[in-house]
Amino acid sequence: MSQAATEIVRISGHAGSVPGAGIDREFAVCKLIDTTTCIGCKACEVACLEWNGYTFSETTFNNSYQTMPETAWNYWNLIKFNEHETEDGNLMLLMRKDQCMHCADPGCLVACPSDAAIVQYANGIVDFQEANCIGCGYCVTGCPFNIPKFSPTAKKVFKCTLCNDRVSQGLEPACIKTCPTGCLHFGTKAEMKELAETRARQLRDHSGHRNAGVYDPEGVGGTHVIYVLHDATNPEAYGGLPKDPHIPWVVRFWKGPAKWIGNLALLGGLLGVTLHYFRYGPKEVHPEKGDNGGKP
Amino acid sequence: MSTQVISRTRTTGEPGRHILRYTLSERIHHWVGFLFYAYCLITGLAFWSPYMFWLATIVGGGPTARFWHPILGVAFAGSMFWMYGMWKRDMQITEADRRWKAAIKNYIENEDQNLPPEGRFNYGQKLFFWLMFWGVIFLLISGIGLWFVESIPWSLRWLRYLCVFLHVSAALATIGGFIIHVYMGTAMVRGGFSSIIRGEVTADWARTHHRLWYEEVVKGRPPGSTR
Numbered sequence: 434m435s436q437a438a439t440e441i442v443r444i445s446g447h448a449g450s451v452p453g454a455g456i457d458r459e460f461a462v463c464k465l466i467d468t469t470t471c472i473g474c475k476a477c478e479v480a481c482l483e484w485n486g487y488t489f490s491e492t493t494f495n496n497s498y499q500t501m502p503e504t505a506w507n508y509w510n511l512i513k514f515n516e517h518e519t520e521d522g523n524l525m526l527l528m529r530k531d532q533c534m535h536c537a538d539p540g541c542l543v544a545c546p547s548d549a550a551i552v553q554y555a556n557g558i559v560d561f562q563e564a565n566c567i568g569c570g571y572c573v574t575g576c577p578f579n580i581p582k583f584s585p586t587a588k589k590v591f592k593c594t595l596c597n598d599r600v601s602q603g604l605e606p607a608c609i610k611t612c613p614t615g616c617l618h619f620g621t622k623a624e625m626k627e628l629a630e631t632r633a634r635q636l637r638d639h640s641g642h643r644n645a646g647v648y649d650p651e652g653v654g655g656t657h658v659i660y661v662l663h664d665a666t667n668p669e670a671y672g673g674l675p676k677d678p679h680i681p682w683v684v685r686f687w688k689g690p691a692k693w694i695g696n697l698a699l700l701g702g703l704l705g706v707t708l709h710y711f712r713y714g715p716k717e718v719h720p721e722k723g724d725n726g727g728k729p
Numbered sequence: 730m731s732t733q734v735i736s737r738t739r740t741t742g743e744p745g746r747h748i749l750r751y752t753l754s755e756r757i758h759h760w761v762g763f764l765f766y767a768y769c770l771i772t773g774l775a776f777w778s779p780y781m782f783w784l785a786t787i788v789g790g791g792p793t794a795r796f797w798h799p800i801l802g803v804a805f806a807g808s809m810f811w812m813y814g815m816w817k818r819d820m821q822i823t824e825a826d827r828r829w830k831a832a833i834k835n836y837i838e839n840e841d842q843n844l845p846p847e848g849r850f851n852y853g854q855k856l857f858f859w860l861m862f863w864g865v866i867f868l869l870i871s872g873i874g875l876w877f878v879e880s881i882p883w884s885l886r887w888l889r890y891l892c893v894f895l896h897v898s899a900a901l902a903t904i905g906g907f908i909i910h911v912y913m914g915t916a917m918v919r920g921g922f923s924s925i926i927r928g929e930v931t932a933d934w935a936r937t938h939h940r941l942w943y944e945e946v947v948k949g950r951p952p953g954s955t956r
Contacts (some may be wrong), residue, residue, distance in 0.1 A: 503883075546776045547791050567791035569776060570878045574889045583879055588792060595776045673883075683890035687897060692778060695901050702905050706912035715919050718937045 456696055461557045462600060463625035464609065466530050467632055468671060469642070469659040470616035473498060473512050473528040477608035477617065481510035481532075484596065484607035504531060506582035509593040514674025529660065530608070532581045532619070533593035535559050537654030540680040541592075543688050544575025557622065557657035558595045566590055570713040577653060577678035595657065625659060632661045652679035746932040748946055750924045759810055765805035770907070772798040773900055799876045802868065809865040816858060819849050825941060826852040828905055830950035853913075855907050864903040871895035 440458075444451050475692035482489060487507040492500040515527045535593040539559045542551040548566040551572065561572075561581070566589040571580040573590065581590045604610075609619040618625060629647040636645035647667025651653050660674070668674035771792040775785035785794040787799070809880070828845040829836070830852045835843040874881060874892030881888050914921045920934045935943040 475800075479766050546779065546782065548779065548782055567776075567785070567795040569795050570875065571776075571893075573878045574875075574893055579883045579886075588796065666956070681886075681890050683894050687893055691897060695897070696778065698901060699904060699908075702908040706908060706916075709837070709910070710916055713837070713917075715917055716839055716841060716938075718920065718931070718933045721936055
């Protein structure tokens with residue numbers, strides 16, 4: 434229900450100001466991930482699994498702290514580790530919590546062909562409705578962050594819901610709830626943006642991270658999961674966070690102009706053969722002169 | 730007359746001599762291919778546009794359509810390759826085709842008396858065959874990419890995008906050919922539809938539409954194919 438219906442703007446015969454007037458309600462939610470205070474404990478991974486009813490997946494070893502290469506259909510939240518050498522020769526162990534970014538302009542939703550398999554809520558959450566998912570994997574192609582993953586068992590695609598079930602009940606997402614260092618924050622988009630900018634300024638002014646900044650990529654209209662990075666000029670170093678993510682142009686073309694060009698071509702073809710029949714009709718078979726083909 | 734020129738009326742319902750145009754094997758392969766193609770067409774259109782998503786309902790719903798589309802797509806590719814083996818020689822573009830192509834306007838406007846004679850298949854039929862053949866090759870390769878999209882590494886994701894583009898483009902091209910093929914086989918060239926079902930055409934039909942082939946057949950060349 435829209436809260437706007439209960440907000441009072443004017444009151445008849447009322448002396449003085451209208452109570453509650455001027456209150457600005459922001460519905461857009463946001464998760465803020467401060468990579469500079471993340472210790473890579475993976476508590477958020479466990480909380481995510483617990484809340485969503487999955488069990489821990491088998492890990493792989495590749496000579497680093499990375500426990501598995503990427504998120505999976507039943508593992509929506511994964512810390513990406515990267516041993517990063519800075520320009521001045523220092524080693525930084527970068528840790529980034531990877532999950533769905535909940536884009537304002539979601540590539541998965543644009544690519545999806547199935548009615549109501551992906552919905553975007555007014556609070557910014559982009560959620561898969563598995564009951565309507567046909568498992569085509571177009572969302573996998575549409576996503577600029579490599580997030581949706583196909584389940585061979587369910588034959589449907591799964592990803593982080595930003596704990597839509599918790600948020601809709603006034604709770605914070607499970608990962609936020611469990612984070613021991615407080616590097617995860619949850620609130621309105623405006624609040625989180627402000628907090629992130631404050632933290633980035635602090636890093637620039639007091640911690641020597643001159644390139645510290647906030648990751649809220651414009652290419653996908655901004656995201657409802659934002660990062661504070663030590664070096665916002667090099668997001669790729671954080672386990673492949675794209676520098677300028679956007680919906681692939683092929684997907685845009687496919688779901689935009691190609692649809693109309695294709696549909697017009699199909700209709701044109703049907704119309705063309707119909708008009709041909711109206712104008713010229715069927716071909717006639719000509720019996721040979723002097724040979725009637727055995728006809729009487 | 731030899732065996733391929735038959736005097737009976739039971740298949741076309743028309744009196745006169747009848748010629749075997751398609752062997753039983755050719756007819757079966759044509760219709761097996763049709764079934765697989767029709768399924769992929771209906772489900773593919775459902776995935777193509779939200780306005781046609783209802784088409785998925787008539788073949789069992791979205792997930793069922795998605796499950797069978799790639800499998801029957803591979804089956805269609807198989808049947809297409811079979812047709813290739815069966816017809817590839819008949820489908821080579823010949824000198825007669827080039828002459829016919831130059832006069833194609835007469836064919837479109839039903840001025841067939843002004844057309845140079847054609848062999849077993851005319852240039853348009855050959856064009857449709859090669860359109861479907863190459864269309865299927867592109868559909869198969871790109872379709873496998875769409876089917877196992879996560880097997881294409883993230884670093885090579887441009888391949889995922891290429892697959893989408895190729896699959897859509899090739900599908901639209903084959904649909905365009907398919908519309909014309911169905912129109913010509915049923916409405917425009919009467920006798921064509923019954924020939925791909927029961928295999929026979931009248932001698933007049935053969936002489937009118939495929940004179941060179943007719944002349945070869947009455948000379949006693951084996952029916953059906955050049956093989």
